[in-house]
Amino acid sequence: MTSFDVAKRAGVSQSTVARVFARPALVAEATRNRVSRAARELGYVPSAIAGGMRNQRSGLVGVVVPAQGEYWQSVISAFARQVGEGSRQLLVTTFRDVQAVEGAIQSISRYRLDGLVLASSTIGVGQISRLTQPNHAVVAFNQPAAAGIAPLVTVDNQGGAAALARHLIELGVKSAAFVGGVSSASTDQLRYRGAVEQFGAREISLPYIEAGSFTYDAGYKIGANLAEVGRIPDALVVAADEIAFGVIDGLRRHGVSVPGDVRVTGFDGVPQSAWEGYGLTTLVQPIEQMVASVLQLLSLSAVDQIVTIEGELRIANTTRGETSHG
Amino acid sequence: MTSFDVAKRAGVSQSTVARVFARPALVAEATRNRVSRAARELGYVPSAIAGGMRNQRSGLVGVVVPAQGEYWQSVISAFARQVGEGSRQLLVTTFRDVQAVEGAIQSISRYRLDGLVLASSTIGVGQISRLTQPNHAVVAFNQPAAAGIAPLVTVDNQGGAAALARHLIELGVKSAAFVGGVSSASTDQLRYRGAVEQFGAREISLPYIEAGSFTYDAGYKIGANLAEVGRIPDALVVAADEIAFGVIDGLRRHGVSVPGDVRVTGFDGVPQSAWEGYGLTTLVQPIEQMVASVLQLLSLSAVDQIVTIEGELRIANTTRGETSHG
DNA sequence: CAATCTTATGAATACGTAGTCACGATTTCC
């Protein structure tokens, strides 16, 4: 089913059929209707493959994201929504291991993407530079380490963590610990730095505890461990909501009350954090806005562009009430 | 950057370059290495666009999914993972309104998909038949109404709901209600039917309450309403986990204990249902297995194929303990 | 050593589109 078939049925040339779909204003109304009807009857839709070939633009935006995690699923959804609103389509590639990223990007690059979005702070920076070649534009998403190599859109990790820390300090917290996901992740580092600076200014030390991954289970183990050991600080600053849910459940399972015995904060603002079952105080990332920025940046091509977007502190149950000190 | 550029650099013809990537065994090892190196140096990757044109197959699998909901996000992830394992790529399109589906499918069909997966029980059946044309294969996912029109992979909704109902009956439940999402959804209907048959056999009526959407908020309102009105049955069979989380929180907010005052079951088995904060008894859909089935079915082309996959009853906190009657 | 088979490569081609150019038919304008 090609434009030639439609042309034959409508009694026009292929050129005219193509025009009807690409620049309808150039075709006389009568002809246009005739062609449209023929196309409808035959179930014809122009091939984006052939069109992409002709125009040197695929109409595809690719996004490379970690395979797991609430947060990333929200990000995928946001991209799907916003990309779909334009006339473009979204190609989604997920990866489990960082080693798999390279291959994933190669495969996806074959589609000569109009834009490629690299998400996840664990993608190696070295890999990025090689990819700008086959694709039209590359933008890094929440990957601070990519600054300078590719245009970057990121939430203000450090500022957000600082806001959370200040909130805890105002509550009268006298001791705290930071629960990170993976210490090599640049987001993890920035969030820790943001928190540690605030606590440090009040001469409160902030030990770093590494969960090992950004998952509920990893958090659960940390929570359970802390509860068993028994030396629980006034507050836990957790690097991500999903870890925080696990930490909270791990603590509660062992009889530690949140926020009674220990306040907990998250980061990301995934939907579940607003559910009353957890009511997690967190820093909400304005994902829709960040995604919109990414799509804008894809149109430009300033490699050194950095868009930092402020998150919003959302206070909920897990930091309600006074500390035992206050 | 085309195969001609690589050919020139390697001192061979374009044909040879193409062969190195498509059928390497046909090229002498020395030549192959020379070409590979040239390609690497130039950052060349064959264009899937041109290749798709030549081969009449895009290498793309499309999936059309509702824009919101934990469950659908998991489904997208599963598709991304499994499609990526092959040499194909995943095109994701989401929609908010059922009306938008038609347009979404049109746009996506332009890519001459090797396979198109239609997910969501709210996609109109009439729309399906029109789409088999431009795309190579169409499979419906969890959309029982599509049976006979397109190959279908679905969880056993009715059987799963029956299993949940029997579990509740064994606990000694004497009264119950069903909380549905959208009554016109075929999954909703089948789940209700599965539950109502079991309760009916014990002469327990099962009123249907419609939440209006498959969301936490819709569930929350139902839970809060029930608590305020005060006539709470022994058990609530909820059509989806996400609604159930809302129902539970809505009930608890108003002092109703789950599972103390009322047992609650969900459906889907989203990750959060296993988190201890809720510990929701639910019917776990083996999403990975279902997705694998879909990808298999895409290769065949038997329109009347129906694959029904059994879910797994997972019992957790929300149905623990005895009823006040038992 | 001649005849045949195998291996390695190159030339040519089709895939479906959207644009450029060319051309005839109107319409506009002085």
Place this chain on the structure above:
DNA sequence: GGAAATCGTGACTACGTATTCATAAGATTG
């Protein structure tokens, strides 16, 4: 009323690949 501008359409082409066919060189066989 004739020149010029406008409008509508068709013929032709390039986009980059993977394959088929042809061919040349090398290996194998009796």
